[in-house]
Amino acid sequence: MTIENKTARFAGFIYLIVILTGFFSLMYVPSKLMVWKDPALTFQNISSSVQLFRLGIAGSMLCYIAFTLLPLVLYKLLKNVNGTYAKLMVILALISVPVSLMNLQSKFSVLTIIEGADYLKAFNTEQLQSQVMVLLNSYNKGILIVQIFWGLWLFPFGYLVYRSGFLPKILGIFLMLGCFGYLLNVFGRTIIPHFSDYSVSDYITLPASIGEIGTCLWLLIFGVKNKTREIVEVD
Structure with missing residues (x-):
């Protein structure tokens, strides 16, 4: 196994940690405990x-620790595709x-109050x-702010994947679309009252999910294509 393939699989492993811990903390736990229209039941849960x-x-x-490492490992893998975009990817992610x-x-x-x-x-x-409900809603608004950067870093990342020559171009396209999906979600929820009531809100970040999960699995399972390629670094 080449050093490049080891780097790719290590990036895939870190990405998997980010995805699994993110799903657990942002989706699974709230689905079990939070009832947004019932403060008493949420408190009890x-x-x-x-x-x-x-x-x-x-x-x-754990998710954020892994996400600190992820762009650094991806930078090592993708810096020769385009140095400027690789640096931008790292900055926006971090x-x-x-x-x-x-x-x-x-x-x-919330823990202080509950205990x-x-x-x-x-x-x-x-x-x-x-x-407790005010604090939980404040946390969700904080996540909305963070989503700006969860989206922005995907554009240079997607561009690098698309131009790499050793990762599927379709994944790069989904990642770049995911950037705009996140931004539309952030501004939609900020500007439009009850944005979550619109059906589009359930799917607007789907391209990002497809791109990120797909890239994670590709790196983890396949690594990078073992073929000679010419990459022109553009700074």
Whole structure:
């Protein structure tokens, strides 16, 4: 196995960690605990499954740690395709990491309320339930902000995949489309009230999912094509 193939498979492995931990923390845990129109039930769910809530936070932290490594490994693999785009890919991806980690503060604050610190006795149950919902909604708004960079990094990444000559061009196209899907989702939810009620909101980030999962699996299973290729680096 060539060094290039080892790098590709390592990138695929890290990408898989990002995808699995991201799915667990952003989709699975909320689906089990959050009932957005029922603060009392949400409070009860988190209180009775606090360990799952904690695992969701830990999953997010692991996801962001892996996402710190991912663009650096991809840079090593793709820098000869286009140095400028490779650097831009790394910068846009890494910007999201501290923002994502800081956003977890809202979930730690939820834990403080759920676990019942003494100074919270001044609040009644309904007030605590409302505070939890405010914090969870604040966390979701933070995720919306982070999605700007989750989208932006996909364009240079997709371009590099498309031009690489050793990864399927169709994956690069999906990644670049995914960039615009994320941005449309962010601005749609910001500008249009009840954007989530529109059916398009369920599919707008689908190209990104196809591109990222597809690229992850290709790197992990196939690595890179073993063939001679000429790549002109454009800086």
